[in-house]
Amino acid sequence: MTDDEVIYFDEMASTTSEESRGQNVKIIFLGDDLEGVDELIKNGLARLLIKEKIDEENYRIQHKGEEIMLTISYTDGKEKTKSLTTMFFKSANIVFIVYQIGHPETAEHLNAWSKEVDRYAENSIPRKLLGLKSNKTPLEVTHAKQFAEENLVKNEVLDINDPTLCSQLFIKEIDNALIESIQSKPLPPKKNEKKSCCCLIM
Template identity: 30%
Template sequence: MIESFKKIDFSATPCDFNFKLILIGHTGVGKTNILTKFCDNQFSENFQITIGVEYKTQIVEINDKKVELRIWDTAGQERYQSMTKLYYRSSNGVFIVYDITNPESFNKLDYWIKELKSQEQANAMFMIIGNKCDLEDKRKISKEKGEKFAKENDVLFMETSAKDGTNIEEAFEVLTKEILSVSQKKNNLTNSIILSGPNQNQNPNSNRKTKSGCC
């Protein structure tokens, strides 16, 4: 079955799911442009440092399910990291972004993964993004190297360009579908347990041990 994925306008109809996504990574890798390209179809050549966090909401539809994505863009500068750590918690999905023209940003990937796991985000769905793939003539990190790192860490991977839009919607689509799949499985398991309940023919006290004597 082919799944559909499309961005839709806000409406009064409640969403079926709400997912919290965060963008983290070294400063200057293009996290803000990825966010604004996905939500607003905008791109800015002017680099502006994110101070603390920025936030946008986008509703998408996947096979008749409405999903509200609450997306947080975090600052990459070290001086803001103690504050942005607060926003890691309870995240359903994380984009860890590096710049394919900046080896330092790629070398920081280990740090970000360890940082997330130390904040008890090991159960969140991770995707590594190699951004700025439109700058092929300035590339310093091969796609194969990015794919290898992602495979070694058992996370998703994609290269994107916030400037020309390459794989921006696809990255959000893949991560959202993975999170939705896990969420639906959990809901089905929970419902199954609730519906099955205890054996109605069983005496609820039958498994209890009865004490004899006075003490």
């Protein structure tokens, strides 16, 4: 590796670190019955390093040496203050459509929720199904599995009583958001780039 390449590598690493600082990560949960989401959030945040709680949805956290503003929004679409709008989905990094394991009726409107996401959210925002369970024996929800296969979306199942699993869900999505943010930004131009020219003497 030449001296120029070493300088460029150091600058790229430094810039990548700076670009990931102060990032905003927004996670959205939607569904007919979001009773388990409160427990998911409580257990998930318990393993994160929270520097400050701004309000009910926004947290300033420390993650891998970086300061991140984490926003967690969720609604069943019935609350007037949380009606679905374009602004609700703005800057979201991931949307989870939630159903409850053991309550198959909560998975009957997955298609309707998916259409609402399509209506208001940008196409680039990833969507996943999330089945929440509060017991040790996972029960298959046939409708959710079929919906995931037909719509080519990932279907995850999570035990909301396990703080480790809950925190891993948030950490994974935070990491994905930061990686996506870094990859979407162009690399800085090389410094001290040597240019060569040739001339023809007649």
